[in-house]
Amino acid sequence: MTSEGMEYRVKESSAARDANAVVVGVDGSDAAQAAVVWAARMCADRNLSLRIIHALNFSAYTYGAPYLDVAGIFDWMEDEGKEILARAAAAAREVSPDLDISTEISSLGGARWLVSLSEDSRALVLGASGSGAAGGIGSTAVNAASHGVCPVVVVHQRNGEVPSDGPVVVGIDGSPTSERATAVAFDEAAQRGVPLVAIHAWSDTPHGTLAGGRSAIRDPRAFEDAEQVVLSERLAGWSERYPDVKVKRELYIDGPRTHLLAWSQKAQLVVVGSRGRGGFRGLLLGSTSNDLVQKAHCPVMVVRPERS
Template sequence: MTAQGTEQGTREPSIARDGNSVVVGVDGSPAAEAAVRWAASMCAARGLSLRIIHALDFSPYTYGAPYLDVAGIYGWMEDEGKETLARAAAAAREVSADIDVSTEISTMGGARWLVSLSEDSRALVLGASGSGSASGIGSTAVNAASHGVCPVVVVHERDGKVPDEGPVVVGVDGSPTSERAIAVAFEEAAQRGAPLVAIHAWSDTPHGTLAGGRGAIRDPRAFEDAEHEVLAERLAGWQEQYPDVTVQRELYIDGPRTHLLAWSQKAQLVVVGSRGRGGFRGLLLGSTSNELVQKAQCPVMVVRPARS
């Protein structure tokens, strides 16, 4: 059962298929509100519509179902959900009164619904914490980022607010998904008028695994030259397409997770491919993904592979 609420009431959802909307999941938490404001800013700057969603979670009542008034619980949860959506819509309109805002409630699981909506969205946006099924950074965010079609953004605050200054940072490893991440990162940097920092790690082992760092390399100069050439090749075409974006290249021998987290302390956005080879292999399958999504100090955008 799905309903879409507007200021005029409740109606059946009309799913746009032009990719001109951003979807943000809310649960009433401060983190979800931060995600709404971030998404609203993106929509206002790019002429996109904003779809605010709330998934009703009946799991706490599963075991008491034979003794509970299920219809009554649904009505109560739906009313609570509508209030949550109304507050989120108001927060979005505080960012910009001109953006097109719609709200939706569903009994479908948060991650499952988000993945479905990702088929037609420009981006999915989630808060970096929260108790509800839509905005938490646990399994919902990981599942959405692992299976969604469009980029998934987990919005983190730094020093009590979402950062809007600093560079856009992108992880580069040479994989096809990394290529998509580079394209998105250049677009984000251009839209924000921000410099771009491209990070390439030669090895995906933890930081400091290679004893001696560059000193352990037999020919450090040749290593530097070869890896900088790889990085330059990956960026060349995009630098031509976005000549106004200033690019800083950073090469590390190992520890991509460590370096991405460090850069998140001064970036306004980190963009990574969901998986690939080299420094970001298995990003969403193990500790790298968990640490980046949970511990980054700025919004993190995860870009999925192109569909075959």
């Protein structure tokens, strides 16, 4: 036990599950600390517990193993991991002193462990980039977003700060994954008391691919009316379920990635499905969600389909 009564455990796997816990991975980087603060705010606002984890990374020592003091290296990495967890827990306590926090170290690889924990957690939260020095949690963001069962949040900073104002933005394309993303986005907007911006693009092609844009359409007004009907149908049930959430609808002819990235500059959260209508079978993270995970200006929540 530490002086603050917090227990650090080193284990190969995690059997304990908590659907009311938010899991945040840390590696000592500034990006990971920002993720801790974001996750702590979510937990404090929703009466959830916060589980801070750190994965030991031995990959740098693989080739020299016969000549190294493996036990000594393990002890050093474990001590460093405890320091990383202590700093992360302190940052979370600054957000809410009464937060229910647990910390854990594992020698299981970061991505594998995160995916395992995602099976019953409320959300996984990661920094957009990591130091790669002790755990490399940040570098596993795409992998976790691809395979995670629960929503995975990749926290991006804007001008050194994580945005806490602005709307929730959701990308809608009519796919089953998009439908779940819409449900999650409505709930996030309701929890945060902010408007929801629903982004819909007629085509998944890159922005500007369709020569002439709207002018290339014979009847732009009829086209827009038809797409508005489609978008309204996809939002109708959720708007009835969340009557207090104001919805702004944005229609584009193409370039969903471009428009979602642009909206991320003024949003506090962007929600997307892991793979949309144009995704190839077997591709776990689509091009749009992949771009947002790597380039967005605000936190991005990637949602996978419900398990059948």
